[in-house]
Amino acid sequence: MKTHAIADMLRETGTKATKARIGLVAALVAERYPLSIKEISRKVKVPNQSTLYRSLRSLVEAGIVREVHLGPDAVRYEMSVGRHHHHHIVCTSCGTVEDIDTCAIEGAVAGIKSKRFSVITDHSLEFFGICKSCA
């Protein structure tokens, strides 16, 4: 994805196409797995950490980026546009993250194919919704 296209995408969502945001999106587009704040700061010439946090938040609000939670202390960010619903599998030893493109809710654990993982030791599944007393 080229800078120009990224800038257009940003403008379409009503946010300004600033250097910081373009750089962030470019970095996330370049990676196929969700990046942590630290990884992002490493890859992108992060102008300053307030900007990093603020930009990520606005990208998430704009629906361009998705926040992924893989346990505590493991907030990560990945591109949201052009991607369909998916989950992740995390190596508890080295932290490798791989996408699971099959929505596992529709299948069994056995159906999860992975070339890179040999053992699945745990999983976490949470639902979010509106309870009857709130609806």
Place this chain on the structure above:
Amino acid sequence: MKTHAIADMLRETGTKATKARIGLVAALVAERYPLSIKEISRKVKVPNQSTLYRSLRSLVEAGIVREVHLGPDAVRYEMSVGRHHHHHIVCTSCGTVEDIDTCAIEGAVAGIKSKRFSVITDHSLEFFGICKSCA
């Protein structure tokens, strides 16, 4: 569960049956949904926050308590002993947390029965394991 039984359980795991831990376990046993640190501090005469954090950690290490992550800023604790594998459904409006006793991985979203929730707006499922390069 009475104090005496809690103390015995603690001793069985090799940890000391101190007042702080007995109180924590008693509070968690009394509730059927996972409690946040704040809720715990409210329910238990928390002696001091270092003790709270340290005690929770040792209870988790001992396998007595389980740490539940329902999104960021949402670390919660629930009893682990005497409970089988389950997930949770969270109301994004009021925060109500309900257990899902059916392991949803083995069923479809449609199979999730809940008396208290009317809409499921989102879900999160993550796997943890060991990747081949680590195994």
Place this chain on the structure above:
DNA sequence: AATCTAAATGCAAATCATTTGCATTTAGAT
């Protein structure tokens, strides 16, 4: 029951990630 030691506690200070206030800069509309 008195003694002893490692484990647990209390407290205050440190740490770490994230957020905020505010003055300055900049994107992009006019």
Place this chain on the structure above:
DNA sequence: ATCTAAATGCAAATGATTTGCATTTAGATT
């Protein structure tokens, strides 16, 4: 070229969790 709201940079604030260290306590040992 001008203008304004949005975005930025910086430094300070915040909030949750952790740590160092001196003191206390559980419970094992006499």
